[in-house]
Amino acid sequence: MPTTLEAKTPRLITALPGPKAQQIMAADAKFMSPSLSREYALVAERGHGAIVEDVDGNSFLDFAAGIAVCSTGHCHPKVVDAIQKQAAELIHISGTDFYHHHLPQLAEKLVTTIPGREAKKVFFGNSGTEAVEGAIKLARYATKRDKLIAFYGCFHGRTLGSLSLTASKNTQRRNFGTLLGGVEHIPFPYAYRCPHGHTAETCGTEILELLEQQMFKRLFAPEEIAAIVIEPIQGEGGFIPAPAFFLQELQRICNRHGILLIVDEVQSGVGRTGKWWAYEHAGIEPDIVCVAKGIASGMPLSAFVAKESVMTWKKGSHGTTYGGNPVCIASAMATLDLIEHGYLENARRMGDYIFGRIHDWPKRFNIVGDVRGKGLMIGVEIVRDQKTKEKAADLRDAVVSKAFHKGLLTLSAGENTIRMSPPLLIDHEQADFAIRTLEDCFRETGKML
Numbered sequence: 001m002p003t004t005l006e007a008k009t010p011r012l013i014t015a016l017p018g019p020k021a022q023q024i025m026a027a028d029a030k031f032m033s034p035s036l037s038r039e040y041a042l043v044a045e046r047g048h049g050a051i052v053e054d055v056d057g058n059s060f061l062d063f064a065a066g067i068a069v070c071s072t073g074h075c076h077p078k079v080v081d082a083i084q085k086q087a088a089e090l091i092h093i094s095g096t097d098f099y100h101h102h103l104p105q106l107a108e109k110l111v112t113t114i115p116g117r118e119a120k121k122v123f124f125g126n127s128g129t130e131a132v133e134g135a136i137k138l139a140r141y142a143t144k145r146d147k148l149i150a151f152y153g154c155f156h157g158r159t160l161g162s163l164s165l166t167a168s169k170n171t172q173r174r175n176f177g178t179l180l181g182g183v184e185h186i187p188f189p190y191a192y193r194c195p196h197g198h199t200a201e202t203c204g205t206e207i208l209e210l211l212e213q214q215m216f217k218r219l220f221a222p223e224e225i226a227a228i229v230i231e232p233i234q235g236e237g238g239f240i241p242a243p244a245f246f247l248q249e250l251q252r253i254c255n256r257h258g259i260l261l262i263v264d265e266v267q268s269g270v271g272r273t274g275k276w277w278a279y280e281h282a283g284i285e286p287d288i289v290c291v292a293k294g295i296a297s298g299m300p301l302s303a304f305v306a307k308e309s310v311m312t313w314k315k316g317s318h319g320t321t322y323g324g325n326p327v328c329i330a331s332a333m334a335t336l337d338l339i340e341h342g343y344l345e346n347a348r349r350m351g352d353y354i355f356g357r358i359h360d361w362p363k364r365f366n367i368v369g370d371v372r373g374k375g376l377m378i379g380v381e382i383v384r385d386q387k388t389k390e391k392a393a394d395l396r397d398a399v400v401s402k403a404f405h406k407g408l409l410t411l412s413a414g415e416n417t418i419r420m421s422p423p424l425l426i427d428h429e430q431a432d433f434a435i436r437t438l439e440d441c442f443r444e445t446g447k448m449l
């Protein structure tokens, strides 16, 4: 019999949380910042592939992947090997002050994944928010303009610059005072709730009109705007894909006015949607791409990649102590290799398989309003009433909690959506387990109505 970690599906041996988990949660409550918003009582001990084991020996199928970070699964042997080898060679030397071969090596590799006619340059950081902060600074520097436009529902990070763009939940901004000036938000094309009745292909026409006819005429002249920042698929906002035409039109508007288009691929990137970058589904070429999460399988690494004509800032304009750390880069090189040689294709194939099995959930389960996403970025919106589309955060939370108690890790997103963002290596058996488990949860939760 395989050990819990070698098994492909979960095994629960205690009530949750188990006794050791309870002890750790008590210590956590005593010493850790209360701002962390834990979804449920998982106290992780070790992981392998798509399986996480907790401190009491329960194992779970991980369809959250550390918020879409563990792209190659937990502790992939090739990633572990790369980290261990590099840790024995050189752990740190700041890339701001000195050279090391890992920096251009990963930058070149990353750039080859980003299609387009123009050459690109890369800046490495440690987290998603740092990638976005850097992109904001670069856009202001390159355009000599200071205004920024973002979208309602978007999440770009929690440091003060990126937080000024974030418009996901007011708790994330409340009590932090005045944020960056010159930032305005417009609606995101949200087909399921489109006030104009458009489809997932056509939703957003009126938003583009609002941008050009209202925003540009009444608030910011386009020649004052440094950048428009968008997630091609909103992540924290509820796994909402922007229609391809919307991204294409946005690019045309940006090009017309010398506005930079910044695409935040922190959650949607690195193969998760079945292409390296989610914006590729729309065939656009953004000016700056923000990357983090899945790039290094859990080691802290981020990047923003800009057209060479945009990244022209002078020596000393921007820097970092840790960004592009050799150990993180070794992990990223192994990660990108694994994704290129199988997991990208697997994400596309397994995404098609899962969508093929769940697209009719709204017909089969009274609390499912919408199923959407691409590849292995899958959102399921939970409603109280399919006709009125009344959002049901309580029912969503009940499904997420029930799934946990059946051994499946998922996360919430937006006000009432469940997100699935498993490692890109999952197979049919694991997909079937997740689908069956959620279907059981929908049935049980649907009876609560």
Ligand SMILES: Cc1ncc(COP(=O)(O)O)c(C=O)c1O
Binding pocket: 067, 127, 128, 129, 130, 132, 155, 156, 157, 158, 231, 235, 236, 264, 265, 266, 267, 268, 292, 293
């Ligand atoms: C699209 C997007 N941008 C930026 C961030 C911020 O990343 P981090 O938490 O690494 O700072 C996130 C995090 O969830 C994200 O989803």
